[in-house]
Amino acid sequence: MAHAGHDVDYIHAEKGLKSWLLTLDHKRIGILYFVTVMFFFLCGGIAALLLRGELFSYNAQANVGEILKNGDIYNQVMTYHGAIMVFMVIIPGIPAILGNFFLPLMIGAKDVAFPKLNLLSWYCLMAGAALAILTMFTGRVDTGWTFYTPYSIQTGTAVSMMVVAAFIMGMSSILTGLNFIVTVHKLRAPGMTMHRMPLFVWALYSTAIIQVLATPVLAITLLLLMMERVLGVGIFDPKLGGDPVLFQHFFWFYSHPAVYIMILPAMGIISELITTYSKKVIFGYTAIAYSSLGIAAVSFFVWGHHMYVSGQSELAGTVFSFLTMLVGVPTAIKMFNWVATMYKGSIEFRSPMLYAMGFLFLFAIGGVTGIMLATLAVDVHFHDTYFVVAHFHYVMVGGTLMAIMGGFFHWFPKMFGKMYNEAGARWSFVFIFVGFNVTFFPQFILGGMGMPRRYFDYIAAYQPLNRISTVGSWLILTGFLIGLYVIIQGLRKGAKAPPNPWGSTTLEWQTASPPIVHNFDHEPVVTAGPYEYK
Amino acid sequence: MSTSRVIDGVNVQSHYRDVDHQFSSAKQGIWLFMVTEILMFGGLFVAYALYHMMYPEMFAEGARFLDWRLGFVNTLVLIFSSLTMALGIYYCQLNQTKKAAIALAVTVVCAGIFMVIKYFEYTHKFHMGIFPGAMLNMEQLNNYLAAAGEPLVKSPNLGLYFGFYFCMSGLHGLHVMIGMGLITWLFIKTLRGHFKPNYYTPVEGVGIFWHIVDLIWIFLFPLLYLVG
Numbered sequence: 089m090a091h092a093g094h095d096v097d098y099i100h101a102e103k104g105l106k107s108w109l110l111t112l113d114h115k116r117i118g119i120l121y122f123v124t125v126m127f128f129f130l131c132g133g134i135a136a137l138l139l140r141g142e143l144f145s146y147n148a149q150a151n152v153g154e155i156l157k158n159g160d161i162y163n164q165v166m167t168y169h170g171a172i173m174v175f176m177v178i179i180p181g182i183p184a185i186l187g188n189f190f191l192p193l194m195i196g197a198k199d200v201a202f203p204k205l206n207l208l209s210w211y212c213l214m215a216g217a218a219l220a221i222l223t224m225f226t227g228r229v230d231t232g233w234t235f236y237t238p239y240s241i242q243t244g245t246a247v248s249m250m251v252v253a254a255f256i257m258g259m260s261s262i263l264t265g266l267n268f269i270v271t272v273h274k275l276r277a278p279g280m281t282m283h284r285m286p287l288f289v290w291a292l293y294s295t296a297i298i299q300v301l302a303t304p305v306l307a308i309t310l311l312l313l314m315m316e317r318v319l320g321v322g323i324f325d326p327k328l329g330g331d332p333v334l335f336q337h338f339f340w341f342y343s344h345p346a347v348y349i350m351i352l353p354a355m356g357i358i359s360e361l362i363t364t365y366s367k368k369v370i371f372g373y374t375a376i377a378y379s380s381l382g383i384a385a386v387s388f389f390v391w392g393h394h395m396y397v398s399g400q401s402e403l404a405g406t407v408f409s410f411l412t413m414l415v416g417v418p419t420a421i422k423m424f425n426w427v428a429t430m431y432k433g434s435i436e437f438r439s440p441m442l443y444a445m446g447f448l449f450l451f452a453i454g455g456v457t458g459i460m461l462a463t464l465a466v467d468v469h470f471h472d473t474y475f476v477v478a479h480f481h482y483v484m485v486g487g488t489l490m491a492i493m494g495g496f497f498h499w500f501p502k503m504f505g506k507m508y509n510e511a512g513a514r515w516s517f518v519f520i521f522v523g524f525n526v527t528f529f530p531q532f533i534l535g536g537m538g539m540p541r542r543y544f545d546y547i548a549a550y551q552p553l554n555r556i557s558t559v560g561s562w563l564i565l566t567g568f569l570i571g572l573y574v575i576i577q578g579l580r581k582g583a584k585a586p587p588n589p590w591g592s593t594t595l596e597w598q599t600a601s602p603p604i605v606h607n608f609d610h611e612p613v614v615t616a617g618p619y620e621y622k
Numbered sequence: 623m624s625t626s627r628v629i630d631g632v633n634v635q636s637h638y639r640d641v642d643h644q645f646s647s648a649k650q651g652i653w654l655f656m657v658t659e660i661l662m663f664g665g666l667f668v669a670y671a672l673y674h675m676m677y678p679e680m681f682a683e684g685a686r687f688l689d690w691r692l693g694f695v696n697t698l699v700l701i702f703s704s705l706t707m708a709l710g711i712y713y714c715q716l717n718q719t720k721k722a723a724i725a726l727a728v729t730v731v732c733a734g735i736f737m738v739i740k741y742f743e744y745t746h747k748f749h750m751g752i753f754p755g756a757m758l759n760m761e762q763l764n765n766y767l768a769a770a771g772e773p774l775v776k777s778p779n780l781g782l783y784f785g786f787y788f789c790m791s792g793l794h795g796l797h798v799m800i801g802m803g804l805i806t807w808l809f810i811k812t813l814r815g816h817f818k819p820n821y822y823t824p825v826e827g828v829g830i831f832w833h834i835v836d837l838i839w840i841f842l843f844p845l846l847y848l849v850g
Binding site for chain 1: 635636637643646647648650651654655657658659661662663664665666669672673676677680753754755756757779781782785786788789793
């Protein structure tokens with residue numbers, strides 16, 4: 089390993105499975121994450137399709153549309169869909185795949201600060217994922233991904249094991265975040281000041297701060313839940329004077345900032361895409377950079393909006409309501425700056441740009457409905473209905489997943505040194521975008537009509553919209569299958585990619601595609617900002 | 623991609639400029655990890671504060687069953703071990719390997735004393751019927767108190783206090799044991815002459831960890847033992 093050539097690209101530097109599983113190269117670790125997270129996404133996606141299949145018809149037992157045997161199995165599939173998508177796909181998704189690969193490249197470094205920890209964090213995710221999958225054979229879990237007490241203490245299902253799994257995956261997240269913070273502080277190339285960093289790096293940095301500060305609280309929450317199940321310590325158990333709502337406070341103190349772990353890096357990708365494909369310097373660089381930090385800061389003070397109806401005081405509810413709306417400010421700053429960047433730019437409608445624009449559209453809907461839900465009086469009606477389901481899918485799928493896809497196609501030539509089929513990538517966008525709206529927009533209406541979330545059955549009046557929604561899920565499936573085909577086809581037969589196919593200005597495009605083992609021939613010296621388009 | 627080269631007799635990974643660059647990065651990483659430790663214990667402290675506000679009498683009564691003298695001895699032992707840990711780093715910086723090894727050995731012994739005292743505290747509680755939460759055996763405890771001529775338990779949910787006691791001191795004890803393992807590892811490496819004035823990163827890192835573990839105990843001691 090010590091003598092790997094200087095001109096060899098990272099893919100061909102070494103051969104064999106072992107050279108991948110024991111690699112300390114941030115680029116190879118990024119690829120490891122890519123392969124595994126794709127697999128988890130497939131698992132979570134199959135669960136989602138099963139849920140939508142079950143919901144195709146009301147009173148499924150009496151009708152033809154019975155997919156899942158009973159409500160218990162529906163609850164389990166729903167739990168796995170949520171837990172897999174949150175802990176194993178969206179949270180590690182952007183930072184661990186694209187962040188690992190591109191953070192060092194974008195700041196002109198040779199690697200992340202702690203390469204061994206980086207590999208360890210992948211193994212943590214693997215260990216956690218293995219345990220999570222193992223629970224499917226040791227009693228399964230039916231609590232939903234939130235593990236709310238008191239049910240999660242009482243149920244006989246494999247909650248303890250799942251909780252340990254989530255704990256270990258949390259370790260993985262902490263290690264990644266810690267690594268990124270030190271990398272940004274210590275390994276920037278000469279001349280790469282904080283204010284010359286690409287906005288994706290700013291977003292990863294803000295994300296890393298949340299990962300390091302919020303995840304330990306999840307760790308102690310899950311530990312206490314474990315202790316509650318094993319020893320009955322009583323902290324969340326009302327029988328012993330404990331308070332189950334405290335669990336919700338603890339859980340959301342992590343899990344609300346975690347929502348921003350999911351969306352901030354996505355916003356970073358969008359900043360890169362919009363400026364690249366508009367061929368124009370980003371509008372309001374500083375505002376976008378600091379709004380990431382702003383979102384990270386505010387994210388720690390909004391957790392109570394998950395508990396408006398959990399018996400928290402009206403005063404607390406009001407304060408949380410205002411604080412939650414505050415998130416809209418830095419978010420809107422980003423949205424307006426992106427639109428202003430596109431204004432009078434020479435926009436190229438390549439597939440990554442289509443995904444970025446899809447993001448703007450879907451995230452706007454997700455964000456505005458978020459403000460609706462933050463409004464105390466409105467939320468009392470919408471709480472635990474499909475309106476909430478639609479809202480967070482617009483943010484997480486419409487936002488984060490769109491950004492992952494866009495970012496992935498944007499950086500595909502750099503990661504693998506091959507070009508992909510542009511027409512195919514556009515078709516995948518069309519199906520995912522249309523399918524997404526067909527799936528989730530009806531759920532806003534269903535929520536408005538009062539359909540509660542998490543139930544395996546519903547009344548006849550909800551059937552037409554549910555059928556539309558289920559058909560939409562098949563369109564999304566089609567879109568992702570096309571995307572997968574485009575990726576495989578590109579990997580196998582794609583034309584060789586030039587170092588900088590899109591005419592980008594950031595550092596990762598100044599080295600070979602795929603990058604050489606040490607990233608750059610010579611340590612780059614930075615003399616200007618990241619987006620100096622002529 | 624990180625390969626390494628030797629600068630001034632120290633292995634420096636290729637993505638670092640020099641020995642100092644590598645050292646200061648490692649130290650920043652350790653401090654960030656300590657932040658996560660503090661936040662993790664922070665959750666317990668918040669829960670403690672909340673329930674203490676709700677049930678002040680129960681917490682006062684619970685503290686009655688803890689022997690503050692044992693806790694105080696343990697506090698002194700840990701503070702002293704912090705001193706010897708710091709001395710270990712100091713002697714590494716001065717290249718006085720033997721003294722560094724002695725300082726580290728004393729630190730491990732102190733940690734051992736702490737754990738032994740904790741062991742006796744725990745077993746004594748189990749003997750009285752005191753277990754965390756629902757497992758607390760009120761009948762056994764009251765029989766024990768009656769036999770000793772002491773007032774019986776007033777708080778019906780005393781188990782909750784001991785839920786906190788065992789969770790907090792248990793999680794802390796786990797950290798002490800991890801620290802013992804790490805310092806033993808440092809001790810062996812020191813004996814083998816692994817550290818020198820320009821390379822003692824692991825000693826510094828474990829040292830920071832050890833001070834944080836001590837610091838957490840310094841908060842736990844009054845909260846658990848002296849609250850009555």
